[in-house]
Amino acid sequence: MDASFWETRFAKRTERVKSSAIREILKLTQQPGVISLAGGLPAPELFPLEAAEQACSRLLREHGKEALQYSTTEGHHPLREWIAATLPKTNANEVLITSGSQQGLDLAAKLLVDPGDTVLVESPTYLGALQAFNPYEPRYVSVPVDESGMQVDRLEELLKQKPKFIYALPNFQNPSGSQLGLERRTTLVKLAAEYRVPILEDDAYHHLNFQEGIMPTLYELDKTLGSGNNVVYMSTFSKTLAPGLRVAWTVGPAEVIRKLVQLKQGADLHTATLNQMLAFELATTVFESQVARIRRTYRARRDVMQEALSQTMNGKARWNTPQGGMFFWLTLPAHLDASRLLEHAVRHKVAFVPGEPFHAGGGGKNTLRLSFSYPTPENIREGIARLSESLEEIVD
């Protein structure tokens, strides 16, 4: 049987699903000695290992038969209640536990997107969301992002095209690191309600703000200023407790959650029981201290990267200083290509992610994402120095 036997049987939707060239380049970066500013990995030295070990032992000893058994698709009820309590006017039955936010994105698109439907995304936007949405064959319209997030003055003309939903990342957006301003939040929520276009709010980086206080979520603003049921909200423990647990949540009107539950039942029955119980234990014990440690550490690393960029890249690239999250976003002069820069960078043993794939409508060839959450301060300094040398080579 020839090699293409299976390919001829793949569904049409898989044409939109491709392995990226970048992924191949980034495999090279796993070689020893390469400093990676590429992956969006949390700092593993901050994982709550002891607390997790103790909680895991206790759970298996005292509730092992429950922790290892099948459980409900909706999720572990105490965890759903804990999440509901962190949100305004929300009940546990409006909360679905998902296997990472990635699953929330997949299920939302499965619920809402018919082939050819329009989805409104930010530009740049989270690459993983495009990977989740693509198999459902949407077409995209994009709103540009600047350092205050989505440029909402460009929104109204696009809403007239009646997109199925707006995918928004208001806090420390992956990849740009930008935060949506309060006035823009209000405009976005009001316009979406007026045009009756739902918002899918992805708030994975909510707790990673470097200043005191956090702006209200779109979900919260919709409860007070909008229709009250126009936002489906998503967040995760991946940036605060541990990504390897794959525990996240989607919150929305009960009728939406009910339908998502049915889709999730077909997709993976339920999220691992032990992981949900463990996440609940950690959420109710070490969560606040974890968040404080992570914010402190990442803020310091942000400062180191900011300083290193200022010392080596001034005049060669533009960037904004992120007020939270894990990423700097660099814009090179328009004629430079970040993919070409990556080839040079890999030879200098430093890696980053080129920005183009984060643009649903193309463009952004001269942009790139740098992560400061995973590397040590020493590696950040050395990595930026190497990046600067690589840039010198392609400027010539």
Place this chain on the structure above:
Amino acid sequence: MDASFWETRFAKRTERVKSSAIREILKLTQQPGVISLAGGLPAPELFPLEAAEQACSRLLREHGKEALQYSTTEGHHPLREWIAATLPKTNANEVLITSGSQQGLDLAAKLLVDPGDTVLVESPTYLGALQAFNPYEPRYVSVPVDESGMQVDRLEELLKQKPKFIYALPNFQNPSGSQLGLERRTTLVKLAAEYRVPILEDDAYHHLNFQEGIMPTLYELDKTLGSGNNVVYMSTFSKTLAPGLRVAWTVGPAEVIRKLVQLKQGADLHTATLNQMLAFELATTVFESQVARIRRTYRARRDVMQEALSQTMNGKARWNTPQGGMFFWLTLPAHLDASRLLEHAVRHKVAFVPGEPFHAGGGGKNTLRLSFSYPTPENIREGIARLSESLEEIVD
């Protein structure tokens, strides 16, 4: 905003995704005093709790930063190697770790099914597979199952309709408990190769055989008698270690696995890292002893249910004696309705699952599934006695 605001935005595919009436009835069965012969739950008293606790502690202590971090979509490499070694002529790069077999079913349909495509299923077949496939909008053709599994003499006329794939459950099928005979396996594999129709083999109950030795899988037979790349094989730790871990696998040609990896990346990034490492630890230590305990225990419970059925149901229903797995399948006289029986049974405080939803093409109203893996021998006897009383009521 009216209640139907969201409903008008749901994608067309969701019309095929419904909550079942049975699920609602079965919620009643969670009341105290109800004996459930309904759910397909493993016996939790057989979970390897101590081994899991020790392995979990060791993993978090010695490999915690890896166990709680993001990992590759393909899965934990040592686990992929362990699985490959259990199968004939198989490499680790032909193995994908999934979040339960349920995810394997979802991804397979996402890969292969365009709306309107034909999928060939057994009748009855696993309900969860239909729930996974339905959002991709296939139409079904069915091959009846008898006590020796799929009636392969009915297969050839259906293969002429060029189905996209054959979904087969050769070992102790959920729900019927039947096992596909060796001669039928050979016929199935050869016919599928001849008509170039791939087989998706779901072997969740592989290790739960009550006799010595197990027949070769379709995957193995295809390596020797068929094309060698016509079968995608799935199995799971849910019936041998613990379902709450959500660790299973899909095995197939490298080009299929590569594409499934891309789809899984969009669906949930990867299966929980800790769970994969824990499953590997348990697989390489207590797996054999677990399987032996489970087979012994379930065989004894099978015998108890067989005896109880013989004492109370002879002449009132037909059933075959399963040689493995977790289920008896009862056929009532044609004019009786198992849903009506369930209403009476719930009043008698015993629950089961009516057989109709397991039939993709309808029918089977007079069939039902009884699980013997979860209830104790005492509860099996009492449950069957109550079921028999309930049946008396609807026979009148």
